[in-house]
Amino acid sequence: MQTTTEIGYNSKVEGDVIVTRLEAALNWFRQYSLWPMPMGLACCAIELMAAGASRFDIARFGAEVMRFSPRQSDVMIVSGTVTYKMALVVRRLYEQMAEPKWVIAMGACASTGGMYRSYAVLQGVDRILPVDVYVAGCPPRPEALLDALIKLQAKVRREPVLATLKRPGPALPVRPPALQARLQP
Amino acid sequence: MTALELARQLRHRFGEVLSEPLEFRGEITLELRDPERIAEVCQVARSELGFDLLLDISSVDNYDRPPRWLIVYELYSLRHGQHLRLKTQVAEEVSELPSVTSVWPAADWHEREIYDMMGIRFRGHPDLRRILMWEGYPYHPLRKDFPLRGLPSEVPGVAFTESAPLEGGPFVTTPGAPDAIAREPRARPVREET
Numbered sequence: 001m002q003t004t005t006e007i008g009y010n011s012k013v014e015g016d017v018i019v020t021r022l023e024a025a026l027n028w029f030r031q032y033s034l035w036p037m038p039m040g041l042a043c044c045a046i047e048l049m050a051a052g053a054s055r056f057d058i059a060r061f062g063a064e065v066m067r068f069s070p071r072q073s074d075v076m077i078v079s080g081t082v083t084y085k086m087a088l089v090v091r092r093l094y095e096q097m098a099e100p101k102w103v104i105a106m107g108a109c110a111s112t113g114g115m116y117r118s119y120a121v122l123q124g125v126d127r128i129l130p131v132d133v134y135v136a137g138c139p140p141r142p143e144a145l146l147d148a149l150i151k152l153q154a155k156v157r158r159e160p161v162l163a164t165l166k167r168p169g170p171a172l173p174v175r176p177p178a179l180q181a182r183l184q185p
Numbered sequence: 186m187t188a189l190e191l192a193r194q195l196r197h198r199f200g201e202v203l204s205e206p207l208e209f210r211g212e213i214t215l216e217l218r219d220p221e222r223i224a225e226v227c228q229v230a231r232s233e234l235g236f237d238l239l240l241d242i243s244s245v246d247n248y249d250r251p252p253r254w255l256i257v258y259e260l261y262s263l264r265h266g267q268h269l270r271l272k273t274q275v276a277e278e279v280s281e282l283p284s285v286t287s288v289w290p291a292a293d294w295h296e297r298e299i300y301d302m303m304g305i306r307f308r309g310h311p312d313l314r315r316i317l318m319w320e321g322y323p324y325h326p327l328r329k330d331f332p333l334r335g336l337p338s339e340v341p342g343v344a345f346t347e348s349a350p351l352e353g354g355p356f357v358t359t360p361g362a363p364d365a366i367a368r369e370p371r372a373r374p375v376r377e378e379t
Contacts, residue, residue, distance in 0.1 A: 084346045085319055117351050117355075118349055119349070120318075123350065
């Protein structure tokens with residue numbers, strides 16, 4: 001008995017096969033399943049919760065799986081005032097997240113220190129973390145956070161996954177100089 | 186019994202160490218002339234006059250008008266439903282007074298906060314550590330001579346601080362100015378000290 005293997009066009013699977021680039025597929029998988037790590041530090045966290053709840057429903061964008069463990073998260077949403085007391089804890093949590101990882105600075109405080117020009121507040125979380133998207137507002141509306149998520153998805157979609165597969169992630173900003181000295185081997 | 190009567194009883198008990206009860210807008214204040222006796226006065230206020238609730242302890246920095254520190258105790262009696270305020274002044278060279286944790290355990294965190302923010306020590310406190318800032322932070326940030334923008338510091342592995350950009354500020358008001366326009370917070374020259 002002779003068997004034949006069909007190569008090429010197959011009418012039985014027509015319409016069920018999509019041809020694409022590997023990179024585009026990987027980015028597509030990533031962008032629609034960003035698991036957020038809710039770094040809720042102040043009132044912005046309330047808006048973050050609203051964004052996750054039924055009215056605004058962040059699940060529409062595939063980012064509803066809030067994980068309180070950094071090891072299971074893709075995007076850290078820093079929502080609220082980062083005090084100096086909390087700063088190195090936030091940084092440690094970020095360092096524990098697996099690559100690839102992103103950061104959204106939600107609200108005025110996380111972006112720049114906001115109204116707290118004070119001895120106690122870090123003047124923007126970008127002093128210790130590489131921030132991908134900044135969200136304006138005090139606090140931002142949930143729509144603004146969803147917009148930030150969509151912007152982050154657009155960024156993820158453009159990332160050269162295969163080219164950077166073996167490369168480490170973005171370098172951490174190291175400030176102040178004393179902190180930098182400590183991080184160097 | 187009213188707060189005024191309770192205050193008179195306390196003064197009768199301690200005499201000249203306490204001032205005459207001062208009344209302002211229905212609130213009674215006693216000034217204690219010797220801060221070393223604060224725990225003793227509080228003990229009597231609690232056990233004999235029924236001031237069983239310590240609402241708050243706060244502190245004032247008079248900066249260039251000595252004595253520098255003013256410590257304010259807010260007492261409340263559940264039995265009488267009355268408030269009483271005790272004030273006592275401490276010189277900067279001393280910066281220490283007895284703890285009232287033996288009278289009200291609630292004083293524990295209040296006194297730690299004053300120690301942290303103002304640098305006033307409480308003798309006999311069971312655990313006088315910083316409560317808001319971290320161990321090793323070198324300043325007492327609510328002192329008048331500490332700049333609002335903060336000063337750089339670092340405790341490796343725990344926390345660091347930097348000076349905040351104030352962009353023309355801090356915006357401070359002028360208490361006692363004749364009208365609301367003059368009292369409005371405006372940028373004023375920063376006092377550079379410490």
